[in-house]
Amino acid sequence: MRQRLLPLSAALIAAAAAQDGGQLYTSYCSACHGPDGKGATGGAFPPLAGSPWVQGDPERAIKIVLHGLHGPIDVFGRTYNLEMPPQGAAIPDDQIAAILTQVRASWGNASPAVTTEMVKATRAANADRKTAWTAPELLKLHPLPVSAPPIAKLTSRIYHGDWTTLPDFSKLEARNIEEENDGLIDVSHGDREDLFALVWEGEIQAPESGTFTFRLDADDGARVLIHGKPVTEVSGIGPFGTNRAQNGSIDLSAGSHPIRIEYLEYMGQQDIALAMKGPGINGWRALSQKPVQPEKPTIMVAPTADRAVIYRNFIEGVSPRAIGFGFPGGVNLAYSADHLAPALIWTGEFIDGSRHWIERGQGNQAPAGQRVVKLASGRSLPPEARFRGYKLDSAGNPTFSSQLGKGFLLDAWKPGSSAELVRTLTLKDGATALEIPLADSLPTRLLAPGVWQLGDTLELRAEENTAIELRDGQAFLKLTNGQPVVLTYHWK
Numbered sequence: 001m002r003q004r005l006l007p008l009s010a011a012l013i014a015a016a017a018a019q020d021g022g023q024l025y026t027s028y029c030s031a032c033h034g035p036d037g038k039g040a041t042g043g044a045f046p047p048l049a050g051s052p053w054v055q056g057d058p059e060r061a062i063k064i065v066l067h068g069l070h071g072p073i074d075v076f077g078r079t080y081n082l083e084m085p086p087q088g089a090a091i092p093d094d095q096i097a098a099i100l101t102q103v104r105a106s107w108g109n110a111s112p113a114v115t116t117e118m119v120k121a122t123r124a125a126n127a128d129r130k131t132a133w134t135a136p137e138l139l140k141l142h143p144l145p146v147s148a149p150p151i152a153k154l155t156s157r158i159y160h161g162d163w164t165t166l167p168d169f170s171k172l173e174a175r176n177i178e179e180e181n182d183g184l185i186d187v188s189h190g191d192r193e194d195l196f197a198l199v200w201e202g203e204i205q206a207p208e209s210g211t212f213t214f215r216l217d218a219d220d221g222a223r224v225l226i227h228g229k230p231v232t233e234v235s236g237i238g239p240f241g242t243n244r245a246q247n248g249s250i251d252l253s254a255g256s257h258p259i260r261i262e263y264l265e266y267m268g269q270q271d272i273a274l275a276m277k278g279p280g281i282n283g284w285r286a287l288s289q290k291p292v293q294p295e296k297p298t299i300m301v302a303p304t305a306d307r308a309v310i311y312r313n314f315i316e317g318v319s320p321r322a323i324g325f326g327f328p329g330g331v332n333l334a335y336s337a338d339h340l341a342p343a344l345i346w347t348g349e350f351i352d353g354s355r356h357w358i359e360r361g362q363g364n365q366a367p368a369g370q371r372v373v374k375l376a377s378g379r380s381l382p383p384e385a386r387f388r389g390y391k392l393d394s395a396g397n398p399t400f401s402s403q404l405g406k407g408f409l410l411d412a413w414k415p416g417s418s419a420e421l422v423r424t425l426t427l428k429d430g431a432t433a434l435e436i437p438l439a440d441s442l443p444t445r446l447l448a449p450g451v452w453q454l455g456d457t458l459e460l461r462a463e464e465n466t467a468i469e470l471r472d473g474q475a476f477l478k479l480t481n482g483q484p485v486v487l488t489y490h491w492k
């Protein structure tokens with residue numbers, strides 16, 4: 001159903017006189033969508049700021065408020081799969097109109113007002129509706145507004161040549177010129193894999209006057225020029241998505257501005273990502289097919305020179321109860337208290353704790369270092385075994401303890417000389433001997449007496465007489481009561 005839209009300002013005045021949309025928003029919506037429209041609880045709920053779901057055809061948002069929404073919905077490329085409860089019974093038509101008018105004119109949204117009559121008509125037309133809407137249903141009835149291409153009049157030129165720095169394009173002749181109607185830069189449809197360069201030209205839109213920041217990432221080199229002035233550059237040869245991404249800023253007046261992006265691919269992988277932000281833009285606006293990795297504050301959890309550090313939170317690749325240890329010398333362990341086994345070991349940096357400190361424990365944090373090796377993916381002790389905690393020595397090195405009947409298995413870890421972890425296993429107070437898998441996720445083979453190869457990067461060393469047996473390419477260790485076994489994990 002099409003409805004008449006009032007001019008924005010007149011409707012706003014009318015709505016403001018009747019109802020305070022901002023105050024109503026605070027009462028009815030902000031608990032979930034946030035006072036700033038960005039989604040409450042650090043983005044667990046979808047944003048209304050800049051959301052195409054609230055813009056354009058007002059019936060879409062009216063229906064969501066009246067009857068609720070459930071199932072997967074995509075907002076800014078992120079899929080939510082939650083429930084919004086229906087509000088139609090609780091909020092009268094004039095108040096829904098006031099809220100949506102407010103929302104559609106706030107936080108970068110710029111859509112016409114919603115009148116009480118529109119809400120009334122939508123409510124009447126859907127009086128029989130008992131269930132919440134789904135996103136696909138709404139998209140069929142009220143497609144999202146099509147937005148202008150991020151870079152208008154975009155063209156690309158391709159050049160062939162063996163360059164390791166950006167060449168002087170004015171001296172070169174392009175092999176091919178193409179129009180890029182989607183308005184996004186992208187290297188994936190180049191005409192060769194290596195040894196080429198690209199130049200894109202087009203126009204970007206500054207919604208308001210002010211300072212705009214451009215974030216660029218590339219494999220290999222790239223730079224951005226606006227009005228012919230360099231704004232940011234990723235120089236030389238190197239990979240994408242690491243610490244090479246660069247930001248640069250420029251002052252622009254409201255309106256359109258010529259942009260030029262130069263790009264160079266030497267060998268191997270090829271990629272470019274570019275985004276802009278500034279006044280009138282909600283978050284980062286993508287100017288490339290590929291998204292730019294956001295800048296994220298890094299809060300590295302690190303050991304001191306002579307003491308290990310503990311990290312107890314969700315670690316990627318480890319069962320929920322993970323206990324992480326970063327040891328001096330750049331070796332690390334994530335022990336699973338569910339599996340009573342070392343899950344991951346790795347070298348280099350330990351853990352970036354920023355996610356958990358900022359967002360209060362959402363999601364898993366991956367190890368920050370390199371050469372991550374998964375030692376165990378399941379339990380390594382019999383089902384009756386119970387985790388009994390861990391003790392630290394004076395250097396912060398842990399000894400994990402598991403109870404087996406009346407006995408205990410002590411599993412002590414400390415750093416070795418370099419790129420090494422030393423593990424001491426002791427079976428204590430128990431009568432029975434015990435066999436445990438040493439690496440249930442890695443193919444293992446004997447290299448020399450007392451030396452085994454685990455997977456690709458790891459060597460396991462033990463006393464020659466240690467009872468390690470290989471079966472089907474997996475290593476099993478036999479432990480006898482009261483006889484400690486020392487194992488050394490060494491990265492090659």
Ligand code: HEC
Nearest residue numbers: 028029032046047051053069070071075080081082083084
């Ligand atoms: C109890 C929490 C809650 C309240 C209160 C709530 N919403 Fe929602 N809203 C959600 C959830 C959850 C979704 C996503 C549902 C899904 O995943 O299918 C959503 C989705 C939306 C969407 C579509 C997605 C988007 O980001 O644009 C709009 C529009 C919306 N809500 C508007 C409102 C308005 C306006 C109010 C106040 C009248 C409101 N909501 C109150 C939880 C809530």
